[in-house]
Amino acid sequence: MKKGQLGFLTGTHVVNDLYQGSVPALLPFLMSERHYSYSAISGIALAATGLSSVVQPVFGMVVDRKPRGWLVPAGFLVAAGGITGAGLAGSYLLTWLCVAVAGIGIAAYHPPATSQARAAGGQSQQAMSLFSVGGTIGASLAPALVTLVVGSLGLSGSYLLAIPAVAMAILWLLKGSWMRWRGYTPAPPLVSAALSASRTGSTAPTDDWGAFTRLVVTTVGWSIPYVTLISLLSLHVQRDLHGSTTAGATALTSFTLAGAVGTLLGGWAGDRYGRLAPVRVGYLLGVPALAGVALAPSFALAEIGAVLSGLALFLPFAPQVTLAQDYLPNRPGTASGLTLGLAMSVGGLTSPLFGRLADAHGLRTTLCVALGVFLVAVVCGLRLRNRVLPGADGPADPAPADGPGSDRDAHPPLLPAGGSGEA
Numbered sequence: 001m002k003k004g005q006l007g008f009l010t011g012t013h014v015v016n017d018l019y020q021g022s023v024p025a026l027l028p029f030l031m032s033e034r035h036y037s038y039s040a041i042s043g044i045a046l047a048a049t050g051l052s053s054v055v056q057p058v059f060g061m062v063v064d065r066k067p068r069g070w071l072v073p074a075g076f077l078v079a080a081g082g083i084t085g086a087g088l089a090g091s092y093l094l095t096w097l098c099v100a101v102a103g104i105g106i107a108a109y110h111p112p113a114t115s116q117a118r119a120a121g122g123q124s125q126q127a128m129s130l131f132s133v134g135g136t137i138g139a140s141l142a143p144a145l146v147t148l149v150v151g152s153l154g155l156s157g158s159y160l161l162a163i164p165a166v167a168m169a170i171l172w173l174l175k176g177s178w179m180r181w182r183g184y185t186p187a188p189p190l191v192s193a194a195l196s197a198s199r200t201g202s203t204a205p206t207d208d209w210g211a212f213t214r215l216v217v218t219t220v221g222w223s224i225p226y227v228t229l230i231s232l233l234s235l236h237v238q239r240d241l242h243g244s245t246t247a248g249a250t251a252l253t254s255f256t257l258a259g260a261v262g263t264l265l266g267g268w269a270g271d272r273y274g275r276l277a278p279v280r281v282g283y284l285l286g287v288p289a290l291a292g293v294a295l296a297p298s299f300a301l302a303e304i305g306a307v308l309s310g311l312a313l314f315l316p317f318a319p320q321v322t323l324a325q326d327y328l329p330n331r332p333g334t335a336s337g338l339t340l341g342l343a344m345s346v347g348g349l350t351s352p353l354f355g356r357l358a359d360a361h362g363l364r365t366t367l368c369v370a371l372g373v374f375l376v377a378v379v380c381g382l383r384l385r386n387r388v389l390p391g392a393d394g395p396a397d398p399a400p401a402d403g404p405g406s407d408r409d410a411h412p413p414l415l416p417a418g419g420s421g422e423a
Contacts, residue, residue: 006120006127008175009113012072013134014141015168016109019079019102021142022161023048026086029150030095040092042352047096052103053345060111060337064330068112073172075109078102080165087150087158110340111333118325118332123388125275129267129318136260205329205389212327212335214380215320219339220346221377225290225370226313227347228354229255233293233306236363243299251299251306258310266315275319276386282315283381290374294367316381326387 027041036044062068082102089095114131121127149160233255234248243251266278289312292305324335358366 006117006130008171009072009117009120010131010134012076012109012113012168012172013117013131014138015164016076016079016106016113017135017138018142018145018164019076019083019161020048020052020106020135021139022083022146023099023102025143025146026083026150029146029155030086033155034092034095036092044086044096044099046349047100048103048106049345049348050103051100052107053341053349055104056107056110056341057334057337059108060333060335060341061331063111063115063333067115069116071108071112072116073169075105075107075113076165077169078105078108080162081105084158084162087155087161107337107341111336114321114336114340115325115332118322123322124267125270125278125319125322126264126267128321129263129265129270132267132318132321133260133263136256136263140256140260207328207330208387209328211385211387212324215324215327215384216338218377218380218384219320221373221375221380222313222316223345223347224350224354225347225374225377227351228366228370229290229293229309231351231354232358232363232366236293236367237299237302240363241296241299241302247299251303254303255306255310258307259314262311262314263317265311267318269315270319274386275323275388276384279316279319279323279381279384282312283378285315286312286374287371287378290367290371294364294371323384323387326389329389 023045027045030036030044031041059071063071079102082098082100082105085098086095086102089098117128117131121131145161145164149157153160230252234252237243237248237251238245241247262282266282269278269281286309289305289308293302293309296302296305321336321339324339325332328335354366354370357369
């Protein structure tokens with residue numbers, strides 16, 4: 001594991017997802033200062049999530065054809081420019097376009113950065129979990145930063161939100177210059193097995209589209225209850241359990257922090273017990289945890305359910321990213337774009353439907369329906385097969401070769417990534 005490179009990439013993930021979290025944090029200020037309607041605000045939110053989810057697989061395909069490390073700083077700089085422009089724009093159309101540009105920048109960042117993080121971490125699930133939790137930290141910091149800047153100076157002070165991206169871009173340039181001066185060669189980003197094989201004259205392993213499709217369905221079934229819980233947990237505590245506003249915020253914060261812990265724990269468990277262990281434990285534990293939130297008669301029990309839900313839902317997160325890349329070794333960028341982009345964004349795209357369901361039948365019913373959707377993810381998640389492609393750096397999963405779901409001997413090795421990287 002190349003810890004220095006991985007740590008730096010984790011820092012860029014913090015900055016990039018800071019701007020992803022800035023979009024919902026900006027919406028109340030846009031409503032209060034510009035008097036936008038709820039429909040207008042929903043359109044702005046959709047501009048970021050919808051467009052980003054659609055174009056992210058496209059960037060994944062671009063990265064699969066040729067490593068483009070420059071997309072990492074370009075992505076978070078474009079995201080910062082879009083968020084800044086949205087705060088300074090004078091019309092709704094221009095605001096919408098700026099937020100859409102920010103969504104494109106956020107999408108452009110993820111496939112190349114995820115590929116570089118996988119190359120730096122090798123087969124280590126813990127390495128991918130460290131990179132993944134950087135995004136969680138960035139999104140968690142966004143509301144505080146936006147409130148500090150825009151709450152104090154108004155939308156006219158939005159230009160200050162670009163400072164983290166500019167600072168990280170300067171560090172990116174300085175890091176590259178320092179490595180060239182010292183004569184160090186950066187680790188090449190993860191490239192497709194087909195591209196690597198063409199350079200060496202070897203045979204590339206095949207893509208397992210059946211297993212990957214099952215993983216995408218699993219991710220979709222995960223994202224819908226996750227977004228529903230994020231959106232409705234605080235309201236559920238306040239309205240159904242008669243908790244205070246502070247209690248609702250506490251439950252939501254507990255869920256988010258437990259998710260970060262679950263991401264790290266899932267990476268550690270994947271390295272120690274095999275990649276499928278945290279996946280299966282996470283989905284099985286998620287059923288009683290989500291049921292505990294939906295059916296809890298008191299705030300104390302709902303709080304326990306929220307913590308367990310955060311842990312359970314994020315235990316499989318990092319292992320699923322590396323599984324996706326190993327299912328499609330010839331298209332690692334596409335795999336990342338589809339699982340981290342399109343599949344996970346389905347939850348956001350379906351949130352208006354669950355909002356209407358909550359209006360018509362209440363929050364408990366809506367959370368129970370979300371639990372039903374999660375059961376689909378559980379069934380698919382328990383059927384995921386392990387696929388280890390020998391030859392990658394780092395430890396292999398300790399699952400036995402003849403164990404259930406293991407097919408490590410059925411595929412040729414993943415060839416080492418060649419060529420010079422742009423990291």
